[in-house]
Amino acid sequence: MSNQQLKEVGLKVTLPRLKILSxxxxxxxxxxxxEDVYKLLLEAGEDVGLATVYRVLTQFESAGLVHRHNFEDGHAVFExxxxxxxxxxxxxxxxxxxxxxxxxxEELQIEIAEKHGFELIDHNLVLYVKKK
Ligand SMILES: [Zn+2]
Known part of the structure; x- marks a missing residue:
């Protein structure tokens, strides 16, 4: 399954890629x-360095396998x-x-774009919140 996913996006199947995908x-x-991915790999007893984790995640992003969200304060997460x-x-x-x-x-955003003479193509909405 994972092997297949990697091949489909044109990435060679390597052990670090498989482990990070898993x-x-x-x-x-x-x-x-x-860092979360790196820690989970460590917990699973896998020997993959942080630099490799960064590199593989960036490759996954370029291949369209993951989305990178750059939240405020340089808090970047992958999904x-x-x-x-x-x-x-x-x-x-x-x-x-x-x-x-x-x-x-969702509907309001389409409406607002239309009011300004545009067609909504995509949007990215992040709410910054604090526990009450
Ligand atoms: Zn999400």
Whole structure:
């Protein structure tokens, strides 16, 4: 399965790539920083350096296998692509990332773009939040 995914996007199957892909697929959190991936690999007893993790994630991003979200404060996380559209909120204290979809917001954005004479092509909405 993972072998196939790598080949489909034109990446050679290597052990680090397979291991990192497996981490992204199986972690509890869907949004992981390079450091998170590195820590999970360490916990799994895998010997993959942080520089390799960065390199592989960047290759995955170029290949369209993952999306990179650059949140404020240089907080960058990766998530597997292929998911349906959703927006994110990020806790400014813990860095926790929550996904949400609001039909009302989606429709409103289309409406606003149209009011300005545009057709909405894409959007990127991030709410910065704090636990109450
Ligand atoms: Zn997401």
């Amino acid at each position: 981490i992204l697929e199986n972690a509890d959190q869907k949004h992981l920083s390079a 597997l692509s292929g998911d349906t559209h959703h927006d994110h909120m990020v806790c400014v204290d813990s860095g926790e990332v929550v996904e949400f979809v609001s039909k009302a917001i």
